[in-house]
């Protein structure tokens with residue numbers, strides 16, 4: 001789902017969508033969970049207001065008013081009886097652990113050298129290859145129909161949930177309730193845009209439950225409310241999930257076929273270009289100027305990038321592109337990224353996430369992608 005207001009921050013991965021206990025580096029990115037507007041420095045809690053260790057809902061008149069408005073608006077928007085929403089909210093539980101996880105210091109300073117090994121482990125690569133082998137018959141028709149390669153679909157699912165091994169054990173209603181009404185103040189700053197985002201997701205959760213006939217109290221996911229094999233937020237679920245196995249339901253929790261089709265459909269929705277490259281490694285001229293684009297849209301021709309000193313290290317179609325520079329284990333690496341790179345960042349705004357997904361996809365497909373490059377004379 002699209003939220004232009006959000007910056008690209010690794011924090012989004014680590015803070016917003018982990019379905020693992022917070023603080024673990026391999027926290028799974030959720031679909032398009034927004035990052036805070038600014039990177040967070042280590043959070044400092046005011047000494048006078050220690051976070052309680054138990055789940056005591058810090059209800060205020062303001063929250064009561066917002067809940068009433070939420071019930072009214074959601075009932076109207078999705079034609080759901082207000083009583084039903086009100087009753088569900090009354091059973092939703094405030095989770096202090098989720099508030100604390102959101103307020104935790106940013107991990108946005110992680111370098112690619114530190115980030116890559118979290119996602120590209122030998123066991124994950126092996127598992128991905130096996131998963132491809134085992135599911136080829138279901139993946140091929142999806143790839144043929146959408147143009148999204150099977151290995152890219154699998155890489156997303158591998159990074160998000162380890163192919164279903166870790167889809168999150170948080171009660172999604174509780175998580176979104178907590179984040180909608182109690183999104184924490186971080187570094188003394190309120191986060192109204194984040195509150196609004198999660199309020200909308202909570203509202204869409206009610207719609208999703210109605211449309212898919214889910215028990216809203218039974219849904220499990222990440223602590224940010226991302227669900228299923230591809231970790232879709234409720235709005236993404238509603239918008240992009242598709243019924244891949246033809247049983248009339250969109251079940252991203254147990255149907256691999258639905259998940260394959262849905263992840264591919266998400267990419268199609270953002271303009272995935274079939275048969276086009278994602279990244280190519282750049283050769284760098286010795287006198288190249290540092291170049292950091294403001295965002296990841298492919299806004300430059302290859303000629304423009306070459307004039308700045310960055311050239312593809314192999315022949316590649318002349319398509320609009322951008323440049324991603326990463327601090328890798330062997331020093332800075334430069335990559336030319338195309339539209340499909342940008343599309344992957346719609347799943348998670350971190351460019352390192354997109355690189356990890358792409359490299360994992362290439363590993364799964366057993367395709368070389370990372371030839372070492374030296375500066376041109």
Ligand SMILES: [Ca+2]
Pocket residue numbers: 242243244245246247248249250251255258
């Ligand atoms: Ca289905």
